[in-house]
Amino acid sequence: MGLGYVGVTAAACLASQGHDVIGVDPNATKVDTILNGKSPIMEPGVEDLIRGARTANKVTAVTSIVPEVAQADLVMVCVGTPSAADGSHNMTHIAEVSRQLAVLVKENPYSRLTIAYRSTIRPGTIEELIQPIFDGVLSSEADRIELVYYPEFLREASAVQDFFDPPKVVIGTKTGAPCKVLDEINEGMKAPVFYVKYRESELTKFVDNTFHAVKTVFANEVGRLCVQLGISAAEIHRIFVADTKLNISPSYLRPGGAFGGSCLPKDVRALQHISRSTGGSAHLIESLIESNEAHKSFLFNYVTKELEFGASVLMIGISFKRDSDDLRESPNVDLARMLITAGYQVSIFDPHVKPDSLIGQNLGVLSNSPFIRQLLVDHPTMEGTSWDLVVDTRGTASDYSITARRTVDISRLS
Ligand SMILES: NC(=O)c1ccc[n+]([C@@H]2O[C@H](COP(=O)([O-])OP(=O)(O)OC[C@H]3O[C@@H](n4cnc5c(N)ncnc54)[C@H](O)[C@@H]3O)[C@@H](O)[C@H]2O)c1
Structure with a gap:
């Protein structure tokens, strides 16, 4: 669900592993591009994977949810969560896609879905927004849905490489227990795996991205200072990162x-x-x-x-x-x-x-x-x-x- 940078990369990579993938996105241009064996995003390696997957008939794309989705082993939600005017994430697409999936399951009595959300969402979103949507539509049958939060850590421009070799895998479930389908999908991956409850998994991505921002800002503040003092910023950087004991290490990071x-x-x-x-x-x-x-x-x-x-x-x-x-x-x-x-x-x-x-x-x-x-x-x-x-x-x-x-x-x- 969602064929942007995250969704297209996931579709291409999963199809290349032999999974049968259906990509859903209301944007008809994106869907047509994939059906023509091309990539709707500029991301190294993705177009080759999509072309190969189309030839092998492993990936298809549609502009709205189709009944086949009700039989999927796994649904990945990769819709956008852009900034709202107040700085929070706009959850419109997350809510809409959840409602669509809930209706799909309701209309297909034998459907049981594992739904893994990959979009970045604030802590509490699964429990306070997504779960209530499923409860509202499915009421006593909401247990036909397994909700998982599965944050995405890929970086644009190296997304394919990061998809197959992520820095870590974080799987958030209601109780912190493993998710069978994701374990199967990730089999053979070298990355450390963390099974946690929803809220811990939801916060992880924010902490990572904010730390990356802190590192960039810190490096640039030091760089500015060096330039103003006539000191080589490159030399200071070289010495700083060589210290893997105290600087580039887990030291000084424990709350x-x-x-x-x-x-x-x-x-x-x-x-x-x-x-x-x-x-x-x-x-x-x-x-x-x-x-x-x-x-x-x-x-x-x-x-x-x-x-x-x-x-x-x-x-x-x-x-x-x-x-x-x-x-x-x-x-x-x-x-x-x-x-x-x-x-x-x-x-x-x-x-x-x-x-x-x-x-x-x-x-x-x-x-x-x-x-x-x-x-x-x-x-x-x-x-x-x-x-x-x-x-x-x-x-x-x-x-x-x-x-x-x-x-x-x-x-x-x-
Ligand atoms: N881009 C990254 O590097 C990156 C990395 C990790 C996590 N994320 C997170 O993943 C999420 C997706 O990011 P992105 O960059 O791929 O976004 P994007 O804007 O490129 O793509 C989102 C797609 O979702 C589609 N969409 C909206 N409503 C839909 C619906 N109801 N059904 C199906 N599709 C729908 C949109 O048409 C769009 O194509 C965001 O929450 C983002 O924060 C992004």
Whole structure:
């Protein structure tokens, strides 16, 4: 359903694998082009596959849904979800195609369809828009439909290659259980497969595309800065991407604590200053400290949800990271301050922070935040007390035998 870049590529590739494919699209020009053995889109390799599939009688195209669709093993929905005026996705085509499929199944009593949506749709669309359309038309027979969200990760210009060798396969079902038909279609694919519930699968594509946008914007902000400073952007890029330990890697990508410590906040602020003073408008870099502060506020609300005023709170970890005594710009000091200000009885356990051994700037942090010294508790006190809340900034709470009504690990959001 839908013969745009995604639909035509899928039709061509599936037909080339020997599947019998019917392409449906109201655009008569697209349909005629396919029937003539040509591709309605410019995409390397697609026209050859369509020509071959037409010759082998493996692909056909129609301008409206035909009864044969009711017998399909799999229906793939690839209709467009363009931007609406308010920036949201326009769901008109998704709703229309769902209604058409629901009516088709209703009119064909023996039809059972697995319908995989490939269009990009916001989290909640299957449960709040698509499923109700099927329920409305089919009522008690809605179980004749298996709805799957199956995001597409191909890139235009390398779509055929990406179709056969995607970076990953994400299959969203009601319970997170596998989908038999898609498993058969994807047999032999090398990509990692993730079976998740609808909402996780729906969000994946947005996160990917937004991250790609972040990478592009970041690269260009750094590039602009280099040009303004008379530094080779190409050299900086070459050095940056060669670091596959900290830069081009999963490091620093896990949702959890805010950034802090002696380097990141200081150096980000300094780069912001350099950028401003050289006339750059590096909006992404400019937003980093502000966004980090917003995250600290979020974490405070996250851990104190439904926590009564005056409750006892144990924080595990006060330095900026595990196995360190460095308190400089530690987001955990900020969190402790917010908890105290909000009226909670805070205690802190951090075996690496020994107030009497701290020197230099760390000692300065202790003078500015004297509560740290007062609130530190030792191991026996931590294990011998019953806490209303444990805020685990390290992910190590389970290493101890702590009695707590609730434990929240902020080192990894779940
Ligand atoms: N283009 C990409 O690289 C890409 C990659 C991954 C995901 N996506 C997502 O996949 C979806 C499709 O993208 P696209 O680029 O192929 O869109 P597109 O605009 O090229 O094609 C969409 C097609 O759907 C057809 N259509 C509309 N209503 C229909 C109906 N009721 N029945 C059948 N066909 C109908 C349109 O006529 C059009 O030909 C979008 O949600 C997009 O965000 C696109």
